[in-house]
Amino acid sequence: MALDYSQKVMDHFANPRNVGEIADADGVGEAGNPKCGDIMKIYLKVNDAGVIEDVKFKTFGCASAIASSSMATELIKGKTVDEAWDLTNRAVAEALDGLPPIKMHCSVLAEEAIHAALNDYRAKHGMAVIPTEKHED
Amino acid sequence: MQNVYMDYTATTPTSPEVLKAMTPYFTEMFGNPSSVYSFSRKSREAIEKARGQVAAALNAEPGEIYFTSSGTEADNWALKGTLEKARAAGKDHLITTKIEHHAILHTAAYLEKLHGFRVTYLPVDSEGFVRMDDLEAAVTDKTALVSVMFANNEVGTIEPVAEIGAFCRERGIPFHTDAVQAAAQLDIDVKAMNIDMLSLSAHKMYGPKGTGALYLRKGLRPENFMHGGAQEHGRRASTENVAGIVGLGAAIEIMKARLSQDQPRISALRDKLTDGILARIPHAKLNGARGEKRLPNNVNFSFIGVEGETLLLDLDVKGISGSTGSACSSESLDPSHVLLALGLSHELAHGSLRLTLGRMTTEEQVDYVLEVLPEIVARRRAMSPLWEDYLKQRGEN
Numbered sequence: 388m389a390l391d392y393s394q395k396v397m398d399h400f401a402n403p404r405n406v407g408e409i410a411d412a413d414g415v416g417e418a419g420n421p422k423c424g425d426i427m428k429i430y431l432k433v434n435d436a437g438v439i440e441d442v443k444f445k446t447f448g449c450a451s452a453i454a455s456s457s458m459a460t461e462l463i464k465g466k467t468v469d470e471a472w473d474l475t476n477r478a479v480a481e482a483l484d485g486l487p488p489i490k491m492h493c494s495v496l497a498e499e500a501i502h503a504a505l506n507d508y509r510a511k512h513g514m515a516v517i518p519t520e521k522h523e524d
Numbered sequence: 525m526q527n528v529y530m531d532y533t534a535t536t537p538t539s540p541e542v543l544k545a546m547t548p549y550f551t552e553m554f555g556n557p558s559s560v561y562s563f564s565r566k567s568r569e570a571i572e573k574a575r576g577q578v579a580a581a582l583n584a585e586p587g588e589i590y591f592t593s594s595g596t597e598a599d600n601w602a603l604k605g606t607l608e609k610a611r612a613a614g615k616d617h618l619i620t621t622k623i624e625h626h627a628i629l630h631t632a633a634y635l636e637k638l639h640g641f642r643v644t645y646l647p648v649d650s651e652g653f654v655r656m657d658d659l660e661a662a663v664t665d666k667t668a669l670v671s672v673m674f675a676n677n678e679v680g681t682i683e684p685v686a687e688i689g690a691f692c693r694e695r696g697i698p699f700h701t702d703a704v705q706a707a708a709q710l711d712i713d714v715k716a717m718n719i720d721m722l723s724l725s726a727h728k729m730y731g732p733k734g735t736g737a738l739y740l741r742k743g744l745r746p747e748n749f750m751h752g753g754a755q756e757h758g759r760r761a762s763t764e765n766v767a768g769i770v771g772l773g774a775a776i777e778i779m780k781a782r783l784s785q786d787q788p789r790i791s792a793l794r795d796k797l798t799d800g801i802l803a804r805i806p807h808a809k810l811n812g813a814r815g816e817k818r819l820p821n822n823v824n825f826s827f828i829g830v831e832g833e834t835l836l837l838d839l840d841v842k843g844i845s846g847s848t849g850s851a852c853s854s855e856s857l858d859p860s861h862v863l864l865a866l867g868l869s870h871e872l873a874h875g876s877l878r879l880t881l882g883r884m885t886t887e888e889q890v891d892y893v894l895e896v897l898p899e900i901v902a903r904r905r906a907m908s909p910l911w912e913d914y915l916k917q918r919g920e921n
Contacts, residue, residue, distance in 0.1 A: 400837065406907045421910055424831055424850060424859065424874040428909040447910040449833040449850070 392450060393484035399454035404461050407443040413511065416503025418496045425452045425493065427500040429460070433508055437467050444500075451483075451490040458482050459497035472505055472517065474498065526843040528889045532728075532821055532882030533677055533705060534847060538771065539730040539883075545774040546732065549767035557764050558755065567766045574773025578737055581776045582722065583713040590738045590756050591769050595704035595725030596627040597749065598738035601760075602700045602721045603631045603671060605746025607641050610668030617666040621646045621654055622865040623681075624673050627723075628702055629861070632671075642666070650867050651813040652681030659688065663695065670699050674706035674722075678849055678862040678878060679812030680822025682706065689718030698744060704728055704736075708779060709787070709820055720744055724776075726768065730883065731775030735768035782883075790881050791820035793890050797879065798823050800894040805901050807914070809872060811863060821881040824849075826863070826872040829911025830904045835877050838900040844893055849876040871910060 392400075409430035419425040425448035432441035442464050444456040459479045463471040476494035480486045486494060499519070506516045538546075555564035557571055572586070579586040592598045607618060620632055622645045635641040644662040646654050654672055663670075670692050675682045685701055692699035700721035703712060707722070708729035714722060720741045727733040740746070740759075752761030779786075801808050801823070811824040827835070832848025839846055849860025850873070858864075859873035868876075879893065905911040 397837075400834075401841065403907065417909070421874070422870040424870070426909050445907055445909040445912065447829060447908040448831050450837050452831075453834065453907070 391487040391490075392454075395458075395482075395484045396451060396454040396486065399457040399483065400450040403444075403453055403457035405443050405457065405464070406445070408445065409441060409443050412443075414504040414506075414508030416500050416505070416507055418499035418503055419448070419452075421447070424448060425496055427452065427456050427496050429456075429500040429504040431504050431508055433468060437469070439463055439466055439468065439471055448493065448496075449490070451486050451493040452496060454483055455479050455486070455493045455497040456500070459494075459501060463501060468505055468508060471501060474501060526889070526892055528844045528892060530879040530881060530885065530889070530893070531845045531847050532885075533819075533878070533880035535727050535733065536708075536730045536882055537884075538727075538732050539775065539778065541778060542731050542771050542774045546767040546771040549770050553766075557766060558753065567764070570766055570770050571764055574769045577773035577777045578724075578739075581712070581780045582707075582739055583715050584739050585742060587757075588714075588739055588742055590740060590760050591764065591772070592736045592738055592760060593734055593762075593765070594736040595702070595723045595728075596736070598723035598725075598736050599625070599627040599671075599702055600631050601738055601749035602723060602746065603628065603635065603669065605749055606669045606698060606700070606721070606744075607635055607639075608747040609745065611641075613668075615666050615668035616640070617642045617644070617664055618669050618671065619644045619646065619659065619662050619667055620671045621648060621673065621683075623648050623652060623676050623678075623862045624671070625677055625702055625704065627704075628671055628673070646672070648681075648865055651817075652676055652679050652862070652866055653813070653817075654683050654688070656684065656687060656691065659691065663697065667697050670697055672699075672701060674701045674703035674712070675710065675819050676812070676862060677705045678860060679824045679866065680705075680819035681812050682710070682817045682819065685719065686717040689720075692720070693718040705819060707776070709783075709790075711780075711783065714739055714741070721746075726772035726775050729775045729779045732768050732771040735765055735772045737772065786883065787820050790883075790885065793881050793885055793887060794818075794820060794823055796887070797881070797890045797893065800890070801825055801897065804894060804898045808901075809868075811866060811868070811876060821885075823879045823881070824876060826868060826876045827901050827905070828872060828875060828914050829908040830875045830901055832859075832874060832876050834904050835875075835900060838904065839877075839893075839897070842896045842900075844896070847878040847880070849878065850874045 412430040413433040414431040430443045446456040476498040480494040553566040557567040698720045707724035722739040726735040750761045809826045832850030863873035
């Protein structure tokens, strides 16, 4: 399996960015399920202008799950919450120079965890929660 | 960087002595064993010598050894051939276990789904042992075959084969055992253990890939699996892989000769690695049994909070090759069927690491793994929400 990973995946797996927690996070979201071997937790710090100032993650899962978390956090840092909402799993996978087909669900998990964290932020700030639907990849 | 191979259960290198024995059969003595001219006799003689070597290692008769392309083919032949034959006698029931290799499990599923045979998959206890009372309860007058692996490839548990053999012999039920791992590391006596059929493979015992054998006790005649020419006394068609067969014969003879020194040396390294991991990594769970009922070379742990593929890649960066039962190393989302059958949670099954030792494993290599593995587990646990939850549940955070 290792041979199927791009150098970017291996880099973000070996040296993941934004690992950790945010104690007074404005939004926290989780996706995945230990049964499937992947759980991703995202913490957001959002300023008054609606810009994501800081983001951290914790992930249990394979190399592509850890790399997807790391890349997704990099991609939404400094973005507004609306811009971050539009981040797709495909954009995460592309930024990693691709994922093996059977690992695409790891990028989906990143998208879902970010949506969950953004909805948590919205709920806490009196905004309507945006309905989400699960998709395969 | 160190280069520490700890996946001898996946495969072994072909030993130089074995390769040396094989080489002339590629280049000089290449004759087709089925040809009539005297040049081909050398190929025939080489095959018969190897047949004698395999038979001697198992305490079987040479005429009871049939060469195949692999352990997987031997398993397919034993199961399909025996059940197809038994159907004519009104028997249609196979008993096997939940922890078999896929060569058995997927063959059993094929017989069940496409051919209407009935299959009982025996459960195992938390260390991976089949219980005799479960076997006894599963037997019916329609039972055509019992197939229980000699030793498990993932967790190393050695099944009570002699007991199962005696039980089956008393009832006149053929007993097959997949000994692909066991035949590479243990003393096997098919007569004393009442084994009717046994599968083995050369590449697990420092022989070449692509060669295996099925021991078929005299008098048993399962339907053929490979149809074609009259090779192997008309029981297994296809031009013989002469060099491979020579390699298997040499490999099993060398293995037997070395057993009395290899077994204690490798099991001592296994115990050092096992005890070292238990001492250095908190909340490490050993999977399988300890002591003599475990393959001498097998170490298998689960580390809660860490996913197996992650461990393999981190170890790979340090030059260490291991294996995992995590789903992420396979093409499905389910982790190892063996670990689940032992009663592990999905989380623990996903966090398994198997390190298997062999002839070239040294104490320095074990020390090196014990030096780097604790850091790797600690680092990955620190970024795992599952580990955080686990500690909270235990009140340690």
